[in-house]
Amino acid sequence: MSNMTVVICNYNYGEYLRGAIDSALKQTAGATQVLVIDDGSTDDSRDIIHSYGERITAIFQENGGQVAAYNRALEHIDSTYVIFLDADDLLYADAVSRVIAAFSSGDYVKVQFTLDVVTHEGAKTGVTVPQSMAVADCGKLLRAGWLYPSPPGSGNAYRVAALKRIFPIPVTTDNLYGADFYAIYGIALLGDVYMLDLPLGGYRVHRSAASVASGANGSAAALAFANSEGPLASAKKAESRWSTLRVVVQRRLGETLPVAFFDFSTEKAHFASRLYQAPLARRWRWFMLESGSYFHTVLANPFWSIRKKFAVSCLTVLCLSPLASVSDRAVRYIANPLSRAGRVGKLRSDAS
Numbered sequence: 001m002s003n004m005t006v007v008i009c010n011y012n013y014g015e016y017l018r019g020a021i022d023s024a025l026k027q028t029a030g031a032t033q034v035l036v037i038d039d040g041s042t043d044d045s046r047d048i049i050h051s052y053g054e055r056i057t058a059i060f061q062e063n064g065g066q067v068a069a070y071n072r073a074l075e076h077i078d079s080t081y082v083i084f085l086d087a088d089d090l091l092y093a094d095a096v097s098r099v100i101a102a103f104s105s106g107d108y109v110k111v112q113f114t115l116d117v118v119t120h121e122g123a124k125t126g127v128t129v130p131q132s133m134a135v136a137d138c139g140k141l142l143r144a145g146w147l148y149p150s151p152p153g154s155g156n157a158y159r160v161a162a163l164k165r166i167f168p169i170p171v172t173t174d175n176l177y178g179a180d181f182y183a184i185y186g187i188a189l190l191g192d193v194y195m196l197d198l199p200l201g202g203y204r205v206h207r208s209a210a211s212v213a214s215g216a217n218g219s220a221a222a223l224a225f226a227n228s229e230g231p232l233a234s235a236k237k238a239e240s241r242w243s244t245l246r247v248v249v250q251r252r253l254g255e256t257l258p259v260a261f262f263d264f265s266t267e268k269a270h271f272a273s274r275l276y277q278a279p280l281a282r283r284w285r286w287f288m289l290e291s292g293s294y295f296h297t298v299l300a301n302p303f304w305s306i307r308k309k310f311a312v313s314c315l316t317v318l319c320l321s322p323l324a325s326v327s328d329r330a331v332r333y334i335a336n337p338l339s340r341a342g343r344v345g346k347l348r349s350d351a352s
Contacts, residue, residue: 002032003079004029004083004157005033005035005077005079005081005160006027006035006091007036007084008035008037009037009039009179010036010038010045011039011040013041014041014044014045014048016087016089017045017048017087019122020089020090020091021048023091024085027096034055035056035076035077038058038060039066040061040064046060059072064176066176066178067179068171074167079160081099081158082160083154083158084180085154085201086153088206089115089202090204091201092199092201094200099113099157099200102194105194106194108192108194109162109187110158110162111156111193111196112134112151112155112196113201114128114129114151114196114197115155115199115201117338118202118205124202128199129152129155130149133149133197133303134150135148135193136193137192139188139191141302142185142188142189145262146262147185147266148185149303152203153180153184154201155203156184158183158187159191162191165190166182166183166248167183170248175241175244178241181238182244182245186248189249232270235266235269235270245257262293264297264301268334271294274286275319275331276331276332280320284320287320291316295313298312299313315333316330318330
């Protein structure tokens with residue numbers, strides 16, 4: 001039995017798939033298995049997967065969504081640890097060796113590491129995620145409703161025995177995607193989390209360097225960071241997934257989580273959707289009547305320093321400026337790390 005399996009769940013990402021598989025195969029740690037779950041792709045993904053022969057294990061299934069792919073993968077994994085690498089992301093060569101060393105340093109159920117945000121073309125943006133540090137006992141805060149800072153799916157490694165206490169997750173028409181949400185937060189109820197403050201992979205945003213540098217020409221697309229329909233849609237899906245997670249952990253672990261959760265990423269999505277390019281009166285109405293939950297995730301945030309709380313509060317007040325250009329820039333700065341001036345200047349020179 002190997003120590004680590006890198007699972008790549010793919011659906012029509014043939015454009016990036018070879019890069020993801022190659023990065024998993026080039027790990028400096030020996031005995032790293034690579035398992036590719038193809039979720040009914042209709043592009044050239046199947047041919048790409050077959051080209052690797054016996055160097056990888058491949059499973060082809062009808063299109064059922066990411067949750068079904070995670071469930072299927074965990075039926076086949078026999079390693080001690082697993083990383084679920086998104087098919088459009090990359091692992092750096094020493095990722096697995098560093099992760100296994102971290103697991104060996106204590107009794108951890110998850111090791112997470114930062115990811116470099118890269119453009120569609122693979123260029124580094126200068127941004128890493130997450131931008132706040134988690135604490136070891138994330139489960140204690142999760143039981144109080146606080147979602148802890150975590151990288152996207154590719155930046156997490158799990159102890160398989162613990163993850164199998166959470167999975168399989170029910171697959172329904174309303175719950176096909178977001179499997180990493182259940183893995184990231186569910187497993188924190190079972191033990192400590194180790195944070196490696198070191199980029200060990202690349203998280204790809206499906207925008208070009210030129211698009212990132214231009215701020216998407218001031219459109220609402222400038223608010224989007226993750227590869228999703230938009231920040232508000234992602235926030236609403238997180239709320240739905242939390243409800244599902246509550247049911248799962250109640251049945252599997254006998255734990256009762258709060259009805260609602262606290263998460264700045266979710267609150268800033270609602271904040272941005274209300275304030276971006278909004279008239280002054282609308283922005284002030286939000287501040288006076290609707291900002292309570294937003295400021296709670298800022299001022300009571302257990303993962304932030306006083307300095308960061310103060311900085312975000314000041315930026316938020318700038319959103320009340322009569323000058324729309326000042327307000328919109330402040331909203332973009334808060335909502336999307338890629339919209340920040342220092343990053344944009346670097347990318348603009350790279351893209352020109």
